[in-house]
Amino acid sequence: MQGPGSGPSSAADRADALRITDLSHRFGSVQALSDVSLSVPRGSFTALLGVNGAGKTTLFSLVTRLYSNVSGRIEVAGHDLRRQPAQAMARLGVVFQSRALDADLTVAQNLAYHAALHGIGHRQARERTRQVLAQVGLDQRAGDRVSALSGGQQRRAEIARALIHRPDLLLLDEATVGLDVKSRAEVLALTRRLIAVEGVSALWATHIMDEIQPDDDLVILHKGRVLSSGKAASIAGPSGLTQTFLSMTGAAA
Numbered sequence: 001m002q003g004p005g006s007g008p009s010s011a012a013d014r015a016d017a018l019r020i021t022d023l024s025h026r027f028g029s030v031q032a033l034s035d036v037s038l039s040v041p042r043g044s045f046t047a048l049l050g051v052n053g054a055g056k057t058t059l060f061s062l063v064t065r066l067y068s069n070v071s072g073r074i075e076v077a078g079h080d081l082r083r084q085p086a087q088a089m090a091r092l093g094v095v096f097q098s099r100a101l102d103a104d105l106t107v108a109q110n111l112a113y114h115a116a117l118h119g120i121g122h123r124q125a126r127e128r129t130r131q132v133l134a135q136v137g138l139d140q141r142a143g144d145r146v147s148a149l150s151g152g153q154q155r156r157a158e159i160a161r162a163l164i165h166r167p168d169l170l171l172l173d174e175a176t177v178g179l180d181v182k183s184r185a186e187v188l189a190l191t192r193r194l195i196a197v198e199g200v201s202a203l204w205a206t207h208i209m210d211e212i213q214p215d216d217d218l219v220i221l222h223k224g225r226v227l228s229s230g231k232a233a234s235i236a237g238p239s240g241l242t243q244t245f246l247s248m249t250g251a252a253a
């Protein structure tokens with residue numbers, strides 16, 4: 001958790017990377033989210049754990065403004081998504097569940113395109129591309145087509161894309177789906193390293209309990225409701241995370 005600041009800073013600087021308050025969303029008769037409140041402290045790896053249909057993607061779609069939130073409040077780095085959408089979106093980097101890169105373009109071309117979308121000029125975009133590809137370990141692959149990369153490398157390129165404009169918060173929606181064990185571990189380790197070294201924060205949506213460490217911040221989402229939030233170790237308790245999760249969600253044997 002974030003400690004008290006030691007020097008003068010603005011409210012936005014001190015704010016959580018993400019704060020969601022009383023967010024609800026429905027698709028016709030399906031109540032996908034009900035009064036969801038959660039926060040991602042600065043510099044944290046916050047896992048959003050839920051089985052299929054829990055509402056993780058709906059929540060991400062609201063934070064990224066694919067859907068508009070008609071209820072509740074979403075703040076990214078202290079910027080209200082409804083009142084200050086440009087400032088809020090500028091602080092946000094997203095790795096979607098589905099692939100977001102053009103497979104026929106090179107890695108560098110993809111990043112140049114996304115840099116342009118964020119209003120970054122050519123020269124700065126080239127420099128930034130070099131930096132983010134080094135951060136994700138793909139500095140030797142800038143000129144390769146995305147289609148020539150492995151699944152794990154493509155995910156790392158997507159993380160590079162999400163970092164291009166120096167966001168405060170990374171949203172990763174089931175970022176390891178479809179990857180082999182080694183690539184999964186690499187993408188997870190990369191995300192944790194970015195938090196430790198680059199100072200970003202991450203909201204990591206997953207249904208895989210092995211991806212969560214005791215010291216992580218954890219939010220358990222089930223049928224559109226937050227069942228528990230806090231440090232993973234304290235939620236897991238003596239019976240362990242898997243058993244606790246199964247008991248909470250009513251799936252225990």
Ligand SMILES: Nc1ncnc2c1ncn2[C@@H]1O[C@H](COP(=O)(O)OP(=O)(O)OP(=O)(O)O)[C@@H](O)[C@H]1O
Binds near residue numbers: 031053058059
């Ligand atoms: N476009 C939509 N129209 C109608 N219902 C939807 C739509 N998108 C999601 N839902 C429903 O909302 C609920 C939450 O779905 P959501 O995709 O957010 O869950 P999830 O936790 O991301 O699951 P998954 O991991 O399978 O994507 C589910 O009951 C789902 O069927």
